Amino acid sequence: MAHAVRPLRVDHHLGNLRPSPYTTGPSRFSDRSIGTVFEPGVATLTLSLLTFNTIFAVENVLDIVFLSSGAGLLSGVTMADYAHRGAYSLIVTALLAGVFVLLALRPGSAAAASPRVRRLVTVWLVQNRLLVASSALRTLDYVDAYGMTVLRLSALARMGLVATCLALIGWRLLVDRSAAWLINANALAAVTVLVTASVVDLGAVAAAWNVRTALEMGKAGPPRDLCYMGRLGPSSLVSLATLEQHAREPQLRDRLTYLRWERQTETAGAQADWRL
Numbered sequence: 001m002a003h004a005v006r007p008l009r010v011d012h013h014l015g016n017l018r019p020s021p022y023t024t025g026p027s028r029f030s031d032r033s034i035g036t037v038f039e040p041g042v043a044t045l046t047l048s049l050l051t052f053n054t055i056f057a058v059e060n061v062l063d064i065v066f067l068s069s070g071a072g073l074l075s076g077v078t079m080a081d082y083a084h085r086g087a088y089s090l091i092v093t094a095l096l097a098g099v100f101v102l103l104a105l106r107p108g109s110a111a112a113a114s115p116r117v118r119r120l121v122t123v124w125l126v127q128n129r130l131l132v133a134s135s136a137l138r139t140l141d142y143v144d145a146y147g148m149t150v151l152r153l154s155a156l157a158r159m160g161l162v163a164t165c166l167a168l169i170g171w172r173l174l175v176d177r178s179a180a181w182l183i184n185a186n187a188l189a190a191v192t193v194l195v196t197a198s199v200v201d202l203g204a205v206a207a208a209w210n211v212r213t214a215l216e217m218g219k220a221g222p223p224r225d226l227c228y229m230g231r232l233g234p235s236s237l238v239s240l241a242t243l244e245q246h247a248r249e250p251q252l253r254d255r256l257t258y259l260r261w262e263r264q265t266e267t268a269g270a271q272a273d274w275r276l
Contacts, residue, residue, distance in 0.1 A: 244260055
């Protein structure tokens, strides 16, 4: 048996509508309750920081012992693996430290008032900077063995930015700066690095580094990667000309002359229509 469907009546008098008390009632979460959700106890923070510091201490001690001993790499570990190990995780540790300080050590919280927690966080930040320093040393060892490239120079700049961010986090903790100050300071540091990288010719810096090292160390330095310098384009023109002037072997000088001529022709062609 079919049932008749009664049409719904829609009231178009919007002025008579009243909001429901379920949508306009007071929120169950006040500012204090939201802070409590993200505010672990002092005992929990102390245990977490002790764990973090223990793990980082083991890592730092192993790095210091290995870097100071001058021992060779383990079997199956290449110089690239050695340099890249831990380099990308530094960004994660810096972000973790920043979030940890912002959420767990807000001004006025119980953890922020605890001297033990503040000391443990300070030690953890120092250990993070030690990890940055060891990663930078590994990258410099890689550069000493194979020369400088734009990617390796960018990696060193990124490590410097991470170290700066960690220092800003520590300063915020020591002088009780606001979260807005920490975010703005880190954003300013990141923008400074990006603007510098956009203004400075990183390819020219890498090429100049390699040529200066080759002239100072000779055969004791890293091998001259002329193919890479050629791929740098006009950025390597000055460095190739400098290396050409100091080349003693005729074969090497002829190759440098050809590369320098190619880069010079490329530069002249790029500058010919600069008004466009």
